[in-house]
Structure formats: C-alpha cells, structure tokens
Amino acid sequence: MDGDHPLCLAQSHPSCTVSLLIALDDTDMPGTRGTGRLARGLADAIALCHPVTGVTRHQLLVDPAIPYTSHNSCAVVHVEAGPGALEALLALAREAMWEEFIEGSDPGFAGAAVGEVSPAVVAFGQDAKRCVLTQERALSLARNAGVRLEPLGGTGSGVIGALAGIGLAATGCDGRYLQRGRIRELARDCTVAEVLGAGVDEVVTLDGRSVAAGRILCPGGKAPKPCPVRGRVVLFVEETDGGLRPIKRD
DSSP states (O other): OOOTTTHHOOOOOOOOEEEEEEEEEEEEOSOOHHHHHHHHHHHHHHHSSSSSEEEEEEEEOTTTSSSOSSSEEEEEEEEEEEEGGHHHHHHHHHHHHHHOTTTTOEEEEEEEEEEGOOOOHHHHHHHHHTTTOHHHHHHHHHHHOOOEEOSTTTTHHHHEEEEEEEEHHHHTTSEEEEEEGGGGOSOEEEHHHHHHTTTOOOEEETOOEEEEEEEOOOOOOOOOOEEETTTTTEEEEEEEEEEEEOOOOO
C-alpha cells in the first residue's frame, strides 16, 4: 500500500485518534481459511497506515438453526485512527473480502467508533451469544444506531455476526485475542516475562492471583491467547506440575 492510498491519506494527528472497530463474519467454508485468518490479513494491511491494537475473536451461539462452518465466531480488528478514516477502513475491508470471497460463504462486515456504539448494539451482541437472531433485526438496528453494516455475497447472513462483533468488542470485556503485539511469535513454551513483553498486560490465575514469573506451556506450538478485560490484556492460566497452562476463554 503506497502513501497515496485513501487509508493512508486519512491519517490524523495522534491526539485526534479514536478507537475504531471493523468486524467480519461468515466468510469461510469447510476446509478453507477461516475468518480469523482473513481478519489478521486485513489487520496487517491496515497497520501499514494506522496502529492496530489487536484482532479479537468472539464466540456466538452454536445452534442447529444457525448456519456456520465450525464454531460460529466472528472477528474484529481494533484500530486507532481519526474518525474520518472509518470509510477508508471499510473500503479496504470490502476490497479484501471480495478478493478472498469463497463460493458458498455468506459474508458481512461492519464498522463503528467504540465511543459511538449504542447500548442496543451491545445488547444485540450479547443476544447473539444465546439467541437465534435475524438479518432484518441486524440491518434495522444498524441503520438506527449509525453503525455501518453491509452484506457481501451469498445470503449476507454474516451481517448478524458482524454487528454482534461490534457490540461485543465495544464492551472491552469479551472474546480473546487472535493477534496482539508480538504474541503470535510465542508459539512455543515461553516465560511470563516474554508474554508480558509481547503485548500482554497481566498473567492471572483463575482464582485471581497475578503471576510475575514462571514458565508458560504452549502445547502443539499454539501461541497463548489473552483476553480483553476492561481495557487490559489478560492471559488466564492454571498451575500444573510443569508450569503454567494458558486457558482458552471465549
């Protein structure tokens, strides 16, 4: 991406930046790359012009009435940019999703500034974790709440998860990070110090004790996945005989 790209031209002074969310859902089919990988690729492209603070995964309801590929989750890219950058971010998301479109998928995407996400959108996200929702409700709510929401191919049912992702990510207390700082580089056993240096704010046991040192076990070469908790990035662990085992939380 060169400096003349609309996304780069939309840069603003750091003191004028806000937190923006770009959410994607239902972009894959069995045996293909997942929504999380697509979101990470989009995040890498955005990061050429604006700071990306992370990519989060949010678990939605698993129910026979809902078509999904494997786990029915959505992904959200968190960006620090000027409010005027949202349109360019959405254009980039649209372009990336069309380039990666998989026949048979039903993608949708959404975008909003965190500070402008209404309680109704947050409630929609919470409902999506326990209820079967409709496209009609998602599109109507987005219009009334000022959230940019767009179906993109297939039935467009991904707009449900995309809007839910906006609501859940805006709480700052849902899901887990697929990408944050350099955490994906730690796809091996590592130390608490390495995790803290890679972009995690705190390592905590489930009974609430903060851990300052120790060995974190990453079986299968999978990097630890911290969670957003009230504006902080927290890796939850449990103590075992061999060290600290990360706990995957949805």
